[in-house]
Structures are given as structure tokens and as C-alpha cells.
Amino acid sequence: MAEEAVTSGSRGGYERPLPATDALGILSPVRVAALLVMGGAGVILIAAHMLLPDPTGYGTHEQMFLLPCIFRWATGLPCPFCGMTTAFALLARGKWAAAFGIHVLGPVAYLVAWGVLLAGVVGLVRNRAALPQWLFGQRAGRVILLIILLGWVVNLARVLLRS
Numbered sequence: 001m002a003e004e005a006v007t008s009g010s011r012g013g014y015e016r017p018l019p020a021t022d023a024l025g026i027l028s029p030v031r032v033a034a035l036l037v038m039g040g041a042g043v044i045l046i047a048a049h050m051l052l053p054d055p056t057g058y059g060t061h062e063q064m065f066l067l068p069c070i071f072r073w074a075t076g077l078p079c080p081f082c083g084m085t086t087a088f089a090l091l092a093r094g095k096w097a098a099a100f101g102i103h104v105l106g107p108v109a110y111l112v113a114w115g116v117l118l119a120g121v122v123g124l125v126r127n128r129a130a131l132p133q134w135l136f137g138q139r140a141g142r143v144i145l146l147i148i149l150l151g152w153v154v155n156l157a158r159v160l161l162r163s
Contacts, residue, residue: 038120048088
């Protein structure tokens, strides 16, 4: 049975027990979370490298056995994420201009994925949270949503102006 570490309090009593870990703290929940963050970003970046960009700019995700975009099928217009997988596949091949032409947020999201991967590595090594807590707050969520909506407006304008 694993023993739980305890910390002594300032008044001579004991505080709540800490999770059991080995001497190096390898099994700490923070390290597990950092490993998951790193793994998630790593899988996305590896998939981007393995996929062949669809020449139409849309549909690369179907190589992963995902369904075609229902929104695009129903409206003929791209959804907020249409072209993102193709943009990532292009970026993995160093084609930044082509990726930007497919989805305006593709290069930004690709750099964010690399940053999250790096943050996961740092969190794993330092036994600290990989991502800052403020990232999970309402304000950050609203900003991210606004960026996605603005990117969608730009992509819609590109499609409608080409027609």
C-alpha cells in the first residue's frame, strides 16, 4: 500500500495529506497533466505532418476517417474551422503563405500548438502546471471565441469575394 506524505502545519498539527509519489515526484498529478497537454499537442503536430493537404483547401480531415463538414455541405460556406487541418498540413511542410490563404488563423493556431507542446515539456520537467490557470477563465474563453469569430468572418469574406 502506498504511503501518503504529510506536511506539518505551523501549529504543530498536520495539514491535509498530499498525494503519494515516489522520491522524485514522477507520479505527481501535475506531471501527469503536463504529459497529457504535451501528448495532445504532439499528436496534433504529428498528424499534421502525416496528412497530405487537400488541393481544394478543405477535406484534409477526412483522411482521419472524419465526416465531411456538415455546415459546409448544408450551406456551401465554410464553418469556423473549415480548412484548419489543411492549413496545419501545409504548415508542417513549411508552406506558410499557402496555409494563410486557406485559413487566416492556421499559422497562429499552429504556433500555439508548438507553444503548448513546449509548455507541456517545461511543466513535465519542472513539475509545474503546463498551462496558466487564467487560460481556463471566462475572459480568456471570450477572447478565444472572438478571435475564432473574426477569423471566420475573414474566411467567409474570402469565399464570398471569390464568387
